[in-house]
Amino acid sequence: MNRMSLSREQVLKYWVAMLCAILLAGCAEVKLSSDYDKVTDESLTTIQQKTDDFIETLMTQSTTNKAAFSKHQAFYSDIDQQLRRLEFRVNAIPKNEKTVDLVKKIRLAILGEGKCTAEGTSLRDLHCMPANKVKGPSATALAICRLNVNQTISAALSLEVAKKQSLGQSK
Amino acid sequence: MAKDNVTLENLDEKMFDAAKSSFGNKFASVKLYLQAESEKLAITLRMIIESCAAHEISKTEAKILLNQQKVATSAVLTAVEGMSAVAVQAALNAALKVVKDFANSKIGFPLL
Numbered sequence: 110m111n112r113m114s115l116s117r118e119q120v121l122k123y124w125v126a127m128l129c130a131i132l133l134a135g136c137a138e139v140k141l142s143s144d145y146d147k148v149t150d151e152s153l154t155t156i157q158q159k160t161d162d163f164i165e166t167l168m169t170q171s172t173t174n175k176a177a178f179s180k181h182q183a184f185y186s187d188i189d190q191q192l193r194r195l196e197f198r199v200n201a202i203p204k205n206e207k208t209v210d211l212v213k214k215i216r217l218a219i220l221g222e223g224k225c226t227a228e229g230t231s232l233r234d235l236h237c238m239p240a241n242k243v244k245g246p247s248a249t250a251l252a253i254c255r256l257n258v259n260q261t262i263s264a265a266l267s268l269e270v271a272k273k274q275s276l277g278q279s280k
Numbered sequence: 281m282a283k284d285n286v287t288l289e290n291l292d293e294k295m296f297d298a299a300k301s302s303f304g305n306k307f308a309s310v311k312l313y314l315q316a317e318s319e320k321l322a323i324t325l326r327m328i329i330e331s332c333a334a335h336e337i338s339k340t341e342a343k344i345l346l347n348q349q350k351v352a353t354s355a356v357l358t359a360v361e362g363m364s365a366v367a368v369q370a371a372l373n374a375a376l377k378v379v380k381d382f383a384n385s386k387i388g389f390p391l392l
Contacts, residue, residue, distance in 0.1 A: 121288065121289070121291070121292055124291075124292060125288065125291060125379075138373055138376065139369055139372040139373055139376065140369065141365045141366075141368060141369040141372075142362060142365045142366050142369055207358055207359070207361060207362030207365070208362070210358050211355055211358055211359065211362075214351050214352075214354060214355040214358070215355075217351045218348055218351045218352065218355075226340070227339070227340045227343035227344060228343075228347070229344045229347065230344065230347040230348050230350075230351050231344075231348060232348075234344050235341060235344050235345070235348075238340055238341075238344070240338060240340065241341075246341060247336060247337055247338075247341065249327075249331045249336040249337050250331070250336075250337045250338075250341040250345060252327075253324060253327050253328055253331065253337070253345050254345060254348065256320070256323075256324045256327070257324060257345065257348040257349050257351070257352045258348075258352075260317065260320055260321070260324075260352040260355070260356065261351060261352045261355040264317070264352075264355035264356050264358065264359035265355070265359065267313060267359050267363070268358075268359045268362040268363060268366075271306075271309070271310075271362070271363045271366045271367075272366055275306070275366045275367075275369065275370045
């Protein structure tokens with residue numbers, strides 16, 4: 110019994126000494142992930158709103174010449190610019206690998222690699238594939254595409270919200 | 281709450297309790313998120329299959345949408361990994377805060 114309690118005390122002292130040493134060495138906080146970033150949150154929201162509005166417009170124009178890929182280049186250029194700015198921002202933040210990865214996936218879901226074939230992964234691929242180039246994708250395809258895009262952006266937003274909540278709790 | 285009645289004897293237990301409480305709450309949120317997103321993925325997959333069968337979308341459109349859904353699935357899993365890291369970080373920091381508060385209260389001034 111005595112041996113047991115002595116052993117427990119020794120272990121406890123070891124832990125306290127070790128933790129105090131770690132704390133005194135300046136490691137009072139463990140950092141596994143980047144902090145919440147307001148600019149990232151706002152950029153993601155902007156990209157989501159612009160893409161959602163665009164898909165909605167395209168759905169109303171579907172099967173008409175108004176939905177032609179050539180007539181919507183401004184949207185793709187604008188989103189490309191927004192994503193480049195966001196990529197620059199998230200890459201500059203330390204321990205932000207997951208968000209960097211998520212932004213890459215958002216690019217893949219909206220712009221893809223410009224394949225315009227069945228190998229594509231994006232809204233743009235759906236729009237620039239030969240059968241849809243003139244009159245746009247079908248409204249059903251666009252509705253499904255919107256779900257995929259929103260879910261991808263929402264994943265990145267959810268992670269930012271989790272960081273924000275964690276920050277609020279630690280204060 | 282964590283620094284109430286913390287002694288050298290129960291410090292390890294208090295640290296564990298703080299970490300457990302912090303991680304437990306966050307893990308529940310991550311689980312709920314994953315459940316909700318999995319349901320959305322299943323609904324989207326069903327929509328792709330049914331729309332293709334009903335010829336509302338072409339085969340090429342269906343393939344692109346499936347590829348896009350793979351990207352969305354991968355994004356959900358990446359977000360879950362990130363949220364888990366945030367939860368572990370919060371749990372470790374909650375445990376360290378118990379030690380910090382304990383040490384500061386024993387020393388009598390905020391050294392840490």
